[in-house]
Amino acid sequence: MYLGLEKGVAFVTAASRGIGRAVAERLAMEGMTVVAASRSVGSTPEDLGDGRIVPFEVDLADSEATAALVDSVVELHGSLDVAVLNTPGPKIKPVLDMTWADWQAAHDQLLRPVVQLGTSAARAMRAQQAGAIVLLSSTWVRQPAPGGVLSSSYRAAASAFVKTLATELAPDGVRVNQVMPGATGTDRMQGIVEMKATTNGSTVDEEIAKVVRDIPLGQWAEATEIADAVAFLVSSRASFVTGTSLSIDGGAVRGAH
Ligand SMILES: NC(=O)c1ccc[n+]([C@@H]2O[C@H](COP(=O)([O-])OP(=O)(O)OC[C@H]3O[C@@H](n4cnc5c(N)ncnc54)[C@H](OP(=O)(O)O)[C@@H]3O)[C@@H](O)[C@H]2O)c1
Incomplete structure (x- = not known):
């Protein structure tokens, strides 16, 4: 399927490995320039999609560095067409073993960067009257699992945040969706x-x-299967899709919502 993404500029966070990396590679395959932001570069330039993946060092735990990311992308590449908000995964522990420090750290991993990056990406895209944002979250928003309270709780808030952005930004031609991977x-x-x-x-x-x-x-799932869904959602093939949450989980979540 032709996605019409070539020549666009994207950023993907938490992108040196795993799902974020697969998304960065998929968008680069479509001809986008992709700023792949992580604490480490992760790969040699030769591996990086024919030079279309531009590694960018940022620690999402650093709120000032995170706040500066979108401006840097626009300054370096002239525009921002696609933002993929991926985050490092939090600790997995039972609720009764959690410390307050665990909750605070998870807030700074899963929610604060999503709000910062989503807000600044939305501002840049509203100025262009075009753009697409995808939040990468988890099926644990829909179906909490033992040990997954940090993920389920903060991602539920992040989910509400992007749903609200989708509603508020729709008149400006900016689409905002969520992809929820299951086990990958x-x-x-x-x-x-x-x-x-x-x-x-x-x-x-x-x-x-x-x-x-x-x-x-x-x-x-293979990480590439999550990436394929993201590529579709940010493309013009999904031009009438906004505010949706798509589980990619092999059918694991059985709820009717
Ligand atoms: N795998 C699954 O089954 C699954 C299912 C549902 C949801 N998820 C969620 O999807 C997200 C990605 O998971 P994954 O399985 O792809 O994880 P992964 O393979 O462990 O990759 C994590 C990525 O996050 C980056 N990262 C870690 N700490 C960072 C920081 N402080 N600042 C910037 N980047 C940071 C890592 O790069 P550096 O170390 O270089 O910074 C790496 O690129 C997580 O939130 C996870 O909870 C995963």
């Missing part, structure tokens, strides 16, 4: 199953089998 094969997922194997005295393969058992399509 990345370093983070590998770390989670290894942690569960240690906690439960089981093997990693047994923990993977437990995750996959709850997925009707019988496997977890």
Whole structure:
């Protein structure tokens, strides 16, 4: 499907590995210039989509650096057509084991950067009267899971934030959507199953089998499958789609909403 994204400028945060990296590569494949923002560069320039991926060092825990990101992108590349708001994953622990410091750190990982980047991207796009924003979140917004309270709680707020942006920015030609991945094969997922194997005295393969058992399509996602959905949503093929939340989870969330 022709997406018509070539020549545009995008930024993707938390983009050196995993889902963010796959999204950056997918948009670069479509011919976009993609600013891939993480604490580390992650790859050699030769790996980076024919020079279309521009690594950008930013620590999302640093609110001043995060606030400056959008202006830097517009200054360096002349416009901002697509913003993909991805964040590092928070700690996984039961509610009763959480400290207040855990809650504060997760706020600074999952909510504050989304609000900062979403607001400044929306301002830049409103000035252009065009643009598309995607929040990468999690199916745990729709279906909280044991150990996932930080993710479910702050992402629910981030979800409400982008839904509101979608409504307010629609008259200015800016679309705002959310992609909710389910279990996806990345370093983070590998770390989670290894942690569960240690906690439960089981093997990693047994923990993977437990995750996959709850997925009707019988496997977890590849990061590229999440990236394909993001590429569609930011493209003109999705020109009448705004304010939506799309689960990419192999059918794991069964609720009717
Ligand atoms: N994998 C899943 O099954 C799954 C499912 C649903 C939702 N999610 C969510 O999707 C997001 C990405 O997950 P993933 O599996 O792709 O994770 P991942 O493979 O661990 O990648 C995390 C990315 O975040 C970057 N990062 C970490 N701390 C950062 C910081 N302070 N500032 C800027 N960048 C930072 C990392 O790069 P640097 O270390 O170079 O900074 C890396 O590029 C997370 O929020 C996760 O909770 C994942």
